[in-house]
Amino acid sequence: MATLKEQLWPVVKEYTRQVVELMEASEWHWIGTDDDGNGEYEMLDLDECWFLSFGNVQLIVDRMDEWVKRYGSKEAVAQEIRDWFDWWLEREETTGETLLELWENRRQRGLRTYPWINLEHWLMGCPRDVKRPENPDDELRVMKVQREMVTELIERYRSSRTLWNIIDNLTAEIKEKEKQKKARDAKMLEEMKQCEAMQEFLKTCEEIDNKRKETL
16 A cells, blocks of 8 residues: 555646646756655745745645636736746845844844735735835834944944945945955865765756656
8 A cells, every 4th residue: 555655746746737837837846855756845946936835836726716717817827926926026125124134133023014925815816015004113223223334334434434435445345255255156166066976966966857857
């Protein structure tokens, strides 16, 4: 008798097939597995562009009739999913929380002007551009952090410098640091390529990729 895990893989494989077809992906991979039934099916990588949890994969497939009824076609549903990813990336780039976290050494999750929308709520039509009302506490917090940042820069680059002078200094330092980082990364990459273990790893990855393509 097949084990529960052995019974699960054909189900996962069919869910995968339907999502790959929907998203018109040319490649797919369950991260952390060899895509032949072993490992844990937690995150599906589609073309190295879209990443879906198994829960999201089930959500898409199990309620496809509902999504098609709302958006008119499977192609439109796929576009909604792409739009959800784009929205997430845009929010990550524009919230500015990461910088505040670095300066405050903590994360205050209350300071978000946009809601965090999961895929289910997105497909159900959750409003995407709803902003929280302005909050004096949040505004005061941001102002104090901004003051701290400027104060540290003045102390570092001397109070006689204008902010534009400071920006010029930082820009020059960033370029030099990027140059050093690029040289270091190139050296590390070359050393890794010459490593026997890395060569074996790349060979294994190629074999897995070929095996996965054969199953499609």
